Amino acid sequence: MATVTLNKLGKRFGALVALEALDLAIEDGEFLVLLGPSGCGKTTTMRMIAGLEEPTSGDILIDGTRVNGIHARDRDLAMVFQNYALYPHMTVGENIGYPLKVRGVDRAERLRKVEAAAAQVELSGLLLRRPAELSGGQRQRVALARAIVRTPRLFLMDEPLSNLDAKLRTVMRAELKHLQQSLGTTTIYVTHDQVEAMTLADRIVVLHEARIQQVGTPHEVYTRPANTFVAGFIGSPPMNLLAGEIRDGAFRHAAGTVPLAAAPRGEVVLGARPEDLALAAPADAHLTGTVFSSELLGDSTLVNVAIGDGLVAVKVGPDEGQRVGAAIGVRVAPAKTHLFAAEGGRRLETQP
C-alpha cells in the first residue's frame, strides 16, 4: 500500500540522458505499466525507485516521504529483475524464501509461504532444484515468486513474463492481475509488449527517448494516442499513418481523398486503425492501391495495401483474403480517424 510520486526525476550516465525530468503520480493500489521500446529508460526508472541508482535530478516520494537518500533495503519493496538475479548456490525454495529468511520468519512459516508462492507460478515440485538446472522461463518464475512471497509496500517488475511461452504468459498475466487486485499492492510493471500493457494496466505510461509520450488508461491510450509515436506503437498491428494535406474539407493524398468535416487546413498526418478501415472496389473507395500481402490471422485477415510509397494495413473478416497484386480500394470511416500535426506529430484535437 503506497503512493509513489516522481518529481522531475532525471538520470544521466555521463553525456547520455537515460531519463529526462519525469513527472508522475502513482496512486495507492494502482497497477501502472511503463511501456516503451528498448533503451527508453524503463529499467533505469525502476532502479531509481528501488534505490539501486541515484537520480541525477529530481525527487522520489513514497507515501509522501522523500526517499532519495534512503537505502534500497529500507524502502520495503520487492523487485523482479529483468535478468532474474537468482542466487545460484541456493535451491529454488531457498531463493524464494530468502526475503522471509532475512526478516527472521521461522522455518515452518517460511516453507508454507514458499510453497504457496511456488504454486502460484506453477513451480511446485521444483523447490529442490538449483537455478542452473532450470529453463529460462522457470528461472523467471522463481524471480517472480521471490517477489510475491512477501507483501511489500510496492512491487517493481521488470519484464517478468518476457521469457515465457505464449500460453503460460497468458496464464501468468491473469494470475498477476488477480494477485495484485486481491492484495491491493501498488505495482509498477515494465514491459515492451503492448498487449501485456493493455491487459494489465490501470494506467499506461508510454516512454520514448527518455521522455513520457503519454499517460492514460489503456482505453485512452488506444483511442486517443497523444502523438504519432504512441499511435504507431500501440495496437497490433499499430495505427496506419498517412502524410497528406487538408484542403476544401477533405484529406488529400496522392492515392485519393478522404472527406473530413471539421478539420484544420494544412499539412497533417492522418491516422486510422486497421480495424477501422474496410476494403472496397477501387471505384467507390477513398484510397486506391494494390494488394501487397494477405495474412490469415485466424479470427481475421490482415490485408496490406500498397498505397503511394507506403503500406496500409486493413483488418477484414477471415474469409475476405485477397489475391496479391490485385487493384483494390480502402474505405475510411471519417469519424474514426485521428489527425496529427505533420510537424512533431502532436495530436490535433479538432475531430468531433
Place this chain on the structure above:
Amino acid sequence: MLRDRWMSFAFLAPAVLLLGVFLYYPMIGTVIESFYSTSFINPNPAFVGFKQYETVMGKAEFWQVLANSLVWTVCVVALQNVIGFFVAVLLNQALPAQGLVRAVVLLPWVLPGVVVAILWRFMYDPQLGLINSFLISAGLTTEGIAWLADKTTAMGAVILAAVWKGFPFSALIYLAALQSVDREQIEAATIDGAGALRRLRDVVLPAIRNVILVNVVLTTILTFNYFDIVWVLTRGGPQGATDIFPTKIYELGFGQFRFGEAATYGVASIGVLALVAALYVLAQRAGSRRRRPV
C-alpha cells in the same frame, strides 16, 4: 576417435616430460636418498633403510621443526588471507585515486623476499629500528627489544614480515573475484532486506568460495615452503625457534652436508603437504551442500 586419442597424447607429452624431469625425478631421488646415509666424511652412500627416519624422528629437534612449520604456516596463511580479503573489500569500493591506491597496496608483493627481509631487519633492529624507536618515544619501553634474537618474539616477528609481503597477493586475487560477483545478485539481496554483512555471507562468499579455497591452498603451499624471508631474518634461530622445514633442510644439506638427513626432512615435508592436498580435495567435495526446500 583413435586419431584424437593419439593427438591428445602428443599434446600432453611435453608437459608430462617436463614434470617428469624437473619434478618427479628429483622428488623420487630425494626419497631414495633418504634411505642412504651420506655425509661429507662418508661420501660413499650406504643403504640404511628406515634407520635414518628413526634417528631423525627420535630427536626433539624434528618435532620442534614440525611444530614451528605448522605455527608459521597456519598464522601466515590465516592472517594473509583475512587481511587480504578485507583489503580487497575496501579496494572494491569506489575510492578516489583508485588506480594509485591499488598500486601502492601491491608494492610489498613485488619486492623480492630478500629485500623485504633486509627491510624488516632494519625495522626490528634493537638500536636503530623504527619499531623500537617508536615504542621508546611512546614511552612503552625504555630500551630496545631484540625482536629477532628473543626466543619468544622471533616467530611472531618473522610471521609479521611474511604477512606484510604476502597479503597484497591475496588481496589482488580476492579483488578480482569480488569484481566478478554478479552485481544484480547483490542488489537483489539488498532489496530482499539483507544488510552488508548478510550479503557478504549469503551472496558474495558463496560466489567466490572456490577462489578462497584455491587461494588458501596456494598460500599454504607457498608459505610452508617459504625460505628467503626466514633465512635472511633469523637463519632459523634463535635456538631453532624459527626453524621450519626449508631452513632446516638447507642448513642440514648445504651447511653440514648431511644429505641423507636433509632428504629425510624433505620427505617428511612432502608428507605434510600431501596431507594439505588431501584436505583440499575433501573441502571441495564438501562444497556440494545439501539441498534444502527453504
